[in-house]
Amino acid sequence: MAQTQPAVDIRDLDVTFATDGGDVHAVRKVSLQVQRGEVLAIVGESGSGKTVTARTMLGLIPETATVKGALFLGGEDVVSISPSRIRELRGTRGAMIFQEPSTALNPVFTVGWQLAEGLRAHGNVSKQQAHRKAVEMLQKVGIPDAARRVNDYPHQFSGGQKQRIVIAMALALEPDVIIADEPTTALDVTVQAEILDLLRDLRAEFDTAIVLITHNMGVVADLADRVAVMLNGELVETAPVRELFAAPQHEYTKKLLAAVPRLDIADRPQVAPSDEPAVVTATDLEIEYPGRLGRRGFRAVDGVSFEIRPGEVLGLVGESGSGKTTIGRAIAGLTKVTGGSLTVLGTEMLGVRERAFRPQRKDLGFVFQDPATSFNPLLTIAQCVAEPLIVHGVAANALQARDRVDELLEAVQLPREYGDRFPHELSGGQRQRASLARAIALDPKLLIADEPTSALDVSVQARVLELFGEVQERFGFATLFITHDLAVVDLLAHRLVVLHHGRIAEEGHTADVLGDPQNDYTRRLLHSLPVPDPVEQAARRARGPLASA
Amino acid sequence: MRLRRFLGTLPVVHQFRQSVGLQRGMLVAGLIITGAFALLAILAPVIAPYGFNQLSTDGESFGSQQPPGGDHLLGTTVGGYDVLSRVIWGAQTAFFVIIVAVLLSIFVGVLLGLVSGYLGGWVDRVLVVIADAVYAFPTLLLAIVAGIVISKGQSDLVGGVFAAAISITVVFIPQYFRVIRAEAVRVKAEAFVESAKVVGASTPRVMFRHVFRNSTRTLPLIFTLNSSEAILTLAGLGFLGFGIEPTSAAEWGYDLNRSISDVTSGIWWTSIFPGAAIVLIVLGITLIGESLNDLADPRLRARRRAAATPADAVAATVPAAREDLGEVR
Numbered sequence: 054m055a056q057t058q059p060a061v062d063i064r065d066l067d068v069t070f071a072t073d074g075g076d077v078h079a080v081r082k083v084s085l086q087v088q089r090g091e092v093l094a095i096v097g098e099s100g101s102g103k104t105v106t107a108r109t110m111l112g113l114i115p116e117t118a119t120v121k122g123a124l125f126l127g128g129e130d131v132v133s134i135s136p137s138r139i140r141e142l143r144g145t146r147g148a149m150i151f152q153e154p155s156t157a158l159n160p161v162f163t164v165g166w167q168l169a170e171g172l173r174a175h176g177n178v179s180k181q182q183a184h185r186k187a188v189e190m191l192q193k194v195g196i197p198d199a200a201r202r203v204n205d206y207p208h209q210f211s212g213g214q215k216q217r218i219v220i221a222m223a224l225a226l227e228p229d230v231i232i233a234d235e236p237t238t239a240l241d242v243t244v245q246a247e248i249l250d251l252l253r254d255l256r257a258e259f260d261t262a263i264v265l266i267t268h269n270m271g272v273v274a275d276l277a278d279r280v281a282v283m284l285n286g287e288l289v290e291t292a293p294v295r296e297l298f299a300a301p302q303h304e305y306t307k308k309l310l311a312a313v314p315r316l317d318i319a320d321r322p323q324v325a326p327s328d329e330p331a332v333v334t335a336t337d338l339e340i341e342y343p344g345r346l347g348r349r350g351f352r353a354v355d356g357v358s359f360e361i362r363p364g365e366v367l368g369l370v371g372e373s374g375s376g377k378t379t380i381g382r383a384i385a386g387l388t389k390v391t392g393g394s395l396t397v398l399g400t401e402m403l404g405v406r407e408r409a410f411r412p413q414r415k416d417l418g419f420v421f422q423d424p425a426t427s428f429n430p431l432l433t434i435a436q437c438v439a440e441p442l443i444v445h446g447v448a449a450n451a452l453q454a455r456d457r458v459d460e461l462l463e464a465v466q467l468p469r470e471y472g473d474r475f476p477h478e479l480s481g482g483q484r485q486r487a488s489l490a491r492a493i494a495l496d497p498k499l500l501i502a503d504e505p506t507s508a509l510d511v512s513v514q515a516r517v518l519e520l521f522g523e524v525q526e527r528f529g530f531a532t533l534f535i536t537h538d539l540a541v542v543d544l545l546a547h548r549l550v551v552l553h554h555g556r557i558a559e560e561g562h563t564a565d566v567l568g569d570p571q572n573d574y575t576r577r578l579l580h581s582l583p584v585p586d587p588v589e590q591a592a593r594r595a596r597g598p599l600a601s602a
Numbered sequence: 603m604r605l606r607r608f609l610g611t612l613p614v615v616h617q618f619r620q621s622v623g624l625q626r627g628m629l630v631a632g633l634i635i636t637g638a639f640a641l642l643a644i645l646a647p648v649i650a651p652y653g654f655n656q657l658s659t660d661g662e663s664f665g666s667q668q669p670p671g672g673d674h675l676l677g678t679t680v681g682g683y684d685v686l687s688r689v690i691w692g693a694q695t696a697f698f699v700i701i702v703a704v705l706l707s708i709f710v711g712v713l714l715g716l717v718s719g720y721l722g723g724w725v726d727r728v729l730v731v732i733a734d735a736v737y738a739f740p741t742l743l744l745a746i747v748a749g750i751v752i753s754k755g756q757s758d759l760v761g762g763v764f765a766a767a768i769s770i771t772v773v774f775i776p777q778y779f780r781v782i783r784a785e786a787v788r789v790k791a792e793a794f795v796e797s798a799k800v801v802g803a804s805t806p807r808v809m810f811r812h813v814f815r816n817s818t819r820t821l822p823l824i825f826t827l828n829s830s831e832a833i834l835t836l837a838g839l840g841f842l843g844f845g846i847e848p849t850s851a852a853e854w855g856y857d858l859n860r861s862i863s864d865v866t867s868g869i870w871w872t873s874i875f876p877g878a879a880i881v882l883i884v885l886g887i888t889l890i891g892e893s894l895n896d897l898a899d900p901r902l903r904a905r906r907r908a909a910a911t912p913a914d915a916v917a918a919t920v921p922a923a924r925e926d927l928g929e930v931r
Contacts, residue, residue, distance in 0.1 A: 385800045414802030427793040431815050437794075441801040491797070 058128060060229040060262035061087040061110060061147075065122035066132075068105050068114065068286075079105045081286040082122070087230060087262045092252075094265040094277035094294070096309065098510045099481070102286035103266050107232045110264070111147050112139035127229045144175050148223035152235040154215035158207040164191070164218050165203035171225050190221040193258075194251060212373065213244035217251065224255060230262040237272060241372035241537060246581035249276050268511050270313040271583030274298060274590045282306045294587045312515035313585045314540035316567060331360040332398060332499045332531040333384055339392030340379050353379040355555040356393065363498065366525060366532040368546030368563065370539060370578070375552040381501045381535045385419050386410050398498060415445045418492030418530070422504040424484035428476035434487050435472030438462070441494045461490040464527075465520060482513035486520060493528055500525070500532045506541060518544050539582055543567055551575050625893050632889025639883045643693040651675070652684045654691035654852035667864065670871050677871040680860055681848060689875050691852030695763065696833050696883060702767035703774070703832040704825060710771075711778025716817065718779065719786025720809050730783075733776035741831070742838050745769030749844045762846030762853070766836040774828050781824055785817035792816075819895065826891030830884035837880065854880050 068080040080102040087093045095103040108114050109124060112131055124131045127146045131139060143149075151157035159167060168190060169183035178186070184203070191199035194217040196210075207215055216236065223231050233252070237245035253276060256263055265277055273280055273294065280297045282290040282305065290303040301307045340354040354376040361367045371377040382388040384397050386407065395402040398413045421427035428437045438461055439454035441447075448454035459469040465486040476484060485505055492500055505521070506514040522545055525532055536542055542549060543563060550560040551572065559572040570576045584590045621629055642649065651673075657664060659673075668678040676685035718726045749765030789795060790813055798808045837855025839845040846853045854876035861872035 387796055387799060411802045411804075414800065417800065419797060419800040421793040421797060423793055427797055429794045429798075429812050429816065440798065440803065444798075444801050444803045444807065491801075 059086040059125075060089045060091075060127065061085070061264065062125040063106070063110075063122070064124070066106065066109065066124055067121040068102070068109060069119045069121075070115070071117045071119065079118075079286050080109070083283075083286075083288045085281055085288065085291070087264055089229065089262050090256060090260045092256060092263040092265055092276050092278045094267060094273040094280045095283060096266075096268060096270070096273060096280060097283035098268070098512065100285075101283040103283045104234060105286075106283070107234060107264050107266050110230070110232060111143050111149060112136065113149070141175065144171055144226045144228065146228055147230045147232060148226070148228040150216075150219050150223050150231060150233040150236045153239050154212060154219050155207065155239075157219050158215060160207050163204050163206055164210070168203075168218070168222055168225060171222055175226055186225065187221075190225050191218065193224070193255070194218070194221040195247075196221075211244075212240055213247060216240060216244075216248055220248075220251065220255070224259060224261070227259055228261065230264060232264045232266070234266045235268070236265070238267070238269065242539075242581040243372060243577060245272070246583070249583070252276060269583070270310065270511065270585035271590070274585050274587040275583040275594070277587075282309070298585070298587050309512060310585070312512040314511075314515065314518070314538070314544055315585060316540050316543050316579075316582065329363045330399070331362050331396075333359075333361040333533070334396045335359050335380070335393070336395075337393035338380070338383070338390065338395050340376070340383055340388060341391040353555055354383070357552070357555070357557055358393075359550050359557070359560060361499065361531045361533055363531050364529045365548065366534055366546045368542030368549045369533055369535045369552065370537065370542055370549060371552030371558075372537055372578075374554070376555040377535045377537075377552050378503055380552075381419075381503050381533060384499075384533065385417060385501055386414075415441070415495045416498040418495075418497040418500040420485070420488050420492050420500065420502040420505045423508055424481045424488060425477075425508075427488050428484065430476055433473055433475055434462075434467075434479065437476070438472070438487060438491045438494060441491060445495060447495065457494070458490075461494055462487070464493070464524060465490045480513070481509050482517055485509060485517050489517075489521065489524060493524065493530070496528065497530050500530050501535070502532060503535045504537065505534075507536065507538065514541075521545060539567065539578060551578070621893065621897055625896055628889050629893035629897070632886050632891075632893060635882055635886025636890055639693045639879075639886065640697065642690050643697045646690050646694050650687040650690040652687040654683070654688055655849045656684065656687070657682045667869055667872070669869075676875050677869075679857060679872045680864060680869075683848065683857075685857075685871055685875050688852045688857055689854070689879050692854040692857070692876065692879060693883070695759070695836070695846065695851050695853050696879075698759075698763045699766050699770075699832045699836050700829045700887075702763060703770035704828060706767060706771035707774040707828065708778060708821075708825065711775040712782050712814075712818070712821070714775070715779040715782025716786050716809055716814055719783035719817070720790050720805075720813055722787075726783075729779065733779050736772060736776045739773065741769055741773045741835055742842075744772055745835050745839055746842065746844050748772075749839060759846060759851040762836070762839065762844075762851065765844065766832060766839055770828065770832045770835055774824075774831070777824055777828070778821075781820050782817050785819070786813050789813050789816045822891040822894040826884075826888045829887045833880060833884060 063083060063085040066080055066083045070077045070079055083102075083106055085093070095107060097103045105114060109120060110126055110131060114120070120132050122132065126142055129138070129142065129146075131142070158164065165184060165187045168187035169180070172178050172183045172186055188199050188203050191203055196202055196214060196217055207218070210218065236252070237248050240248060249272065252263060255261065265273070267273060277294045280292060280294050281288055282297075282303065284305045290297070290301070290306050292302070297306065298310065301310055336358050338354055338357045339352065341350040341352045344350040357376070357380065359367070369377045369380060379388055383390050383395060383402060386402065386405065390403045393403070398416050400410055400413050402410070428434070435455060435458045436451045438458045439448060439451040442454040442457060443450060448457065455472070458472055462469050462472055467483060467486055467490070471479065471483065471487070479487065488505070502521070506517050509517060518541060525545075534542060534545055546563045548561065549563050549566040551558040551566065551574065553574045558574045559566055559570060566575060567579065570579060580593070584593065618626070618629060652659070664674065664678045664682050664684060666678060666680055666682045668674050670677040674684050674686065676689070678684055679688065714729055718729045745765055748768045749761070752761050752764050752768065795808060795812050798812045803811070836845065836853065837858060840853050840855030841859040845856050848856060857876040858873060861869070861876070864872045
């Protein structure tokens with residue numbers, strides 16, 4: 054294969070899905086080239102066709118799709134060749150890295166077996182050879198002690214390590230192109246930074262082309278050489294990454310870039326200290342999950358003290374496993390407190406009985422992370438939003454509550470007709486707004502928002518966050534905003550608590566913590582956050598990584 | 603119509619209006635077949651030319667193994683019964699068994715499964731062990747034991763029906779239990795259930811409003827399996843001589859058994875018609891169950907509306923496609 058030939062050459066690709074709802078034109082006349090060793094980022098919102106375009110490269114699209122045009126993968130037109138030939142190309146010419154590493158690996162086989170399976174499916178490799186190669190690949194992607202860990206099962210690895218293993222599987226047959234579909238979305242920022250480093254190194258080592266599908270402009274700025282922006286199945290703009298960020302041409306690109314949350318470190322007026330008692334007070338809070346028989350439990354939260362004052366937005370920041378969600382759930386009474394003291398709305402949660410806490414629940418709202426599962430799929434939005442009203446006896450049934458529900462939907466800027474729809478008929482952002490409406494239905498004193506925007510598109514996230522701020526100001530409830538995204542808390546929170554392994558790493562006013570972090574871990578978090586600006590990100594990278602704490 | 607009334611709890615008419623295309627076709631076919639049998643069962647005294655245990659008219663015997671035609675449209679059996687009448691009356695017996703078996707098992711099984719799955723703890727562990735133990739019993743053996751206990755070996759209509767129904771019940775309670783329990787365990791971890799808890803909903807409310815309805819997706823399917831199993835068990839009992847005497851009720855299984863020797867001698871009408879009746883009624887109920895299963899879930903229901911994003915459109919028919927198309931939820 055000549056080096057000059059692009060790794061991927063897409064010409065006038067057109068993908069149409071036949072559905073009961075008529076034909077859906079998912080990709081329209083897209084032409085793209087990816088050179089060897091190049092990282093092309095495809096950005097766009099959900100449903101923009103970016104994933105379909107990428108998946109077509111490996112023939113991974115449903116049977117209902119009609120594909121027109123040509124897509125050359127290392128000189129062979131994937132659109133016209135037979136399915137069995139496509140299968141041969143998968144792995145050898147093109148490979149895929151999936152978004153969720155924990156579901157991309159089969160839990161009942163060792164990672165070594167899974168790596169070897171891919172090797173043995175293509176070509177005549179003996180068991181021993183495949184095993185050796187598997188160990189070698191694991192070493193390459195930075196799994197420590199690879200020779201031993203090759204026999205471990207996926208659940209014995211952390212999320213970042215699992216993604217490394219998925220990358221190892223993709224690289225095993227040295228493909229010309231790797232399709233990375235949101236490879237870091239499910240990972241923590243510090244892990245994301247490591248994975249991005251890994252991808253960059255591997256690109257240099259293997260000279261592989263990478264097609265990066267992401268909605269995170271920070272990741273794009275960090276890794277991509279060129280960016281293709283898709284909107285409604287059309288390619289609206291393709292430009293080298295610096296040009297695109299510096300001078301976006303298309304209206305949509307401008308909008309998209311404007312929506313990206315940036316760490317501006319805005320100085321927000323603090324809530325005036327008042328004599329009112331704090332809504333939540335935690336003193337040396339300890340939460341331990343019971344271990345299996347004979348084993349020690351896992352201490353998720355270890356000696357955490359903080360308080361949330363009325364009307365204040367407290368940002369609780371940390372990576373997965375830091376205990377931030379556990380604290381949120383403990384405040385909502387979903388997880389038992391095992392030590393210290395946690396007072397929520399005047400009720401001590403240590404050893405509390407559900408019956409005693411139930412009356413307080415009307416002053417408590419909760420917005421869940423995943424908009425897809427936070428609504429009962431069999432009830433309409435109006436019924437779901439009416440639920441707190443019915444439970445606390447404000448309305449006898451959903452019909453009676455409808456007026457209030459309409460008001461609430463209006464407050465979160467949803468048309469009232471949406472009340473009659475089922476949850477799956479709403480987009481993620483709309484559902485999250487409805488979720489907010491449900492949380493504020495009883496005019497609560499405290500709202501707990503657990504990563505409410507992490508599952509949303511950038512531009513949707515911006516709108517939801519804006520709405521969040523507005524609603525919070527209007528209703529004046531205290532908020533515990535749990536997130537891993539520093540840029541998001543920067544937009545909303547008055548004060549910040551940074552958690553690390555169940556302990557508080559740092560706390561203080563948002564501007565202070567983000568502007569002048571005192572703690573090593575906070576600094577590392579801030580540093581890992583890719584800046585949505587390729588020039589600055591490159592400069593930061595050149596300065597070298599911080600000494601890892 | 604008693605089956606229909608039972609289905610009324612799953613509003614069939616409502617779902618019929620919702621359905622389109624193939625789903626509607628399946629539902630309609632199932633409804634027509636099952637409806638036809640239900641009509642046969644109810645109108646048996648009117649439709650059937652003779653009684654199920656009638657051997658003669660006006661003192662004149664029907665004669666044994668008469669070929670179809672003349673006075674006996676579908677011929678007569680070796681015992682001298684009219685095949686058509688036996689098939690029609692048999693529908694009544696079949697429906698009896700289905701209704702009794704389902705009523706006995708579904709409520710207990712579903713309730714136990716829901717409680718066990720949602721509450722967990724030692725209740726759950728004990729119930730699972732019992733369910734597993736019951737699984738080890740062969741249905742037919744239980745049916746025979748139940749038959750002996752209930753009717754002391756004499757098989758009249760009520761005794762035979764209850765023997766079949768109770769054995770089915772004992773075996774199927776664990777099945778309902780298992781399925782509902784598994785679903786309840788899955789559903790209770792979903793955010794909307796936690797959301798209901800945060801809102802302050804009482805445990806029964808969470809269980810019945812949020813968990814229950816989301817756990818019953820597979821219920822129509824087991825219900826149909828249960829129904830066919832009930833019919834088949836009744837037939838099996840008849841075959842082994844524990845069934846219902848031909849003088850107390852018409853029963854397809856018994857007739858099939860009697861026709862075994864006829865098959866080799868070229869007498870086809872005594873086996874084909876009761877056999878076809880069994881196949882058709884099971885088919886009809888299964889079709890209804892399958893399509894209700896799809897229609898009960900808004901995510902599986904096919905629609906005619908055009909969708910805004912490609913992901914939406916595909917998701918309307920293929921629920922998992924939303925993730926496939928990369929829509930970040």
